[in-house]
Amino acid sequence: MTKPFRIGLAWHSTRSSNLGVGALTVGNMALASAAAMRVGLDAQFVVFSPRETGPPYVEDVETRVIDGRYMTSRKGFLADVGNLDIMLDIGAGDSFTDIYPRKRFLYLWGTKALTVARSVPLIFSPQTIGPFTKVFETRLAAWALNRAAAVFARDPLSFAALKDLAPRAPGFQVIDVAFALPFTAQPKAEEKVRVGLNISGLLYNRGYSGGNEFGIEVDYRALNHLLIERFAAMPGVEVHLVGHVFAPNQPRDDDGATADALAAQYPGLVRAPHFTTPGEAKSYISGLDFLVGGRMHATIAAYSSGVPVVPISYSRKFEGLFGGLGYKWLVPVRGLSTEAAADYVIDAFERRAELATDIGKGLKVVEQGLETYIAELAMHFAAAAARRP
Structure with a gap:
């Protein structure tokens, strides 16, 4: 039997009360599963998230709660990340920045630093990069970006911030993974x-x-x-x-x-x-x-x-x-x-008909961005699988 390909999902959530974070998780899992399937791998996910109390909306995944004890224990994050084949870190979508308290940034940075320390390939999944205005956080951010296997910015402003912070980092401009969130289309009302x-x-x-x-x-x-x-x-x-x-x-x-x-x-x-x-x-x-x-x-x-x-x-x-x-x-x-x-x-x-036309044009950009992300993930997944003992 083929050994499952273990994919870490840092700063995702299976039960966040903010359904936007959930949309990132479900969308990224769908895209990562497609990439794994493309290269013949059986994806198995481990979600690393802050403590959440809501009902789960993702089943059949392992979950770990990020807190101080877990991050500093040898049997905590460091041990779990060592059992992964690759880490996809999405930074909760918009948290890789210094606009929040320093403690929060250090947690975000810590998952990346420990992943690098265990020689596990680190992927920045599509997210907002920056802004960074403080010297300490800027230097740590650049350090992490330069050691990533790939960095995916979800918009042009973030891609520009990436190039300013870490011009040699292997970066790509793609799109938010929530565009890939599955749904069931509902009928429109006929008389209203x-x-x-x-x-x-x-x-x-x-x-x-x-x-x-x-x-x-x-x-x-x-x-x-x-x-x-x-x-x-x-x-x-x-x-x-x-x-x-x-x-x-x-x-x-x-x-x-x-x-x-x-x-x-x-x-x-x-x-x-x-x-x-x-x-x-x-x-x-x-x-x-x-x-x-x-x-x-x-x-x-x-x-x-x-x-x-x-x-x-x-x-x-x-x-x-x-x-x-x-x-x-x-x-x-x-x-x-x-x-x-x-x-x-x-x-x-x-003018909503005009808006709908503009959306139709933009969805082509979305499709291209998602395909770029899947193709790059597939390449990194195959390389990570080849490095297994």
């Missing part, structure tokens, strides 16, 4: 237009601290109230509140609590279900006619299922990703007033 509002609890509550640390210029709360009122007043339009992060133990970050409050304030809105898997969320979104989204992976779910979408950006990861697809339809972090942003979204809704 379904408009989805994916309202981020985090942005609605002005960030983790309440001080708008993301620096967005629109009043996000006021913007969504305007959109609810304007869409609800349109004949034949049905407004759906669509959450993508369900974290009752983190009320400032919980889309579900925000949706419940708005549904109570505005009778007649449709409160979408509490999704338990990222595939459920994407399937639901596929049945909408239009989506306005504050969570990036909710907007990716819409885009990749052909639903006209207007993302509300709160960081450069939005501009980088959608800019790389030639998709101009988003509310930027800065540059629009709240009223102007509402007008922009309504205009996009009226």
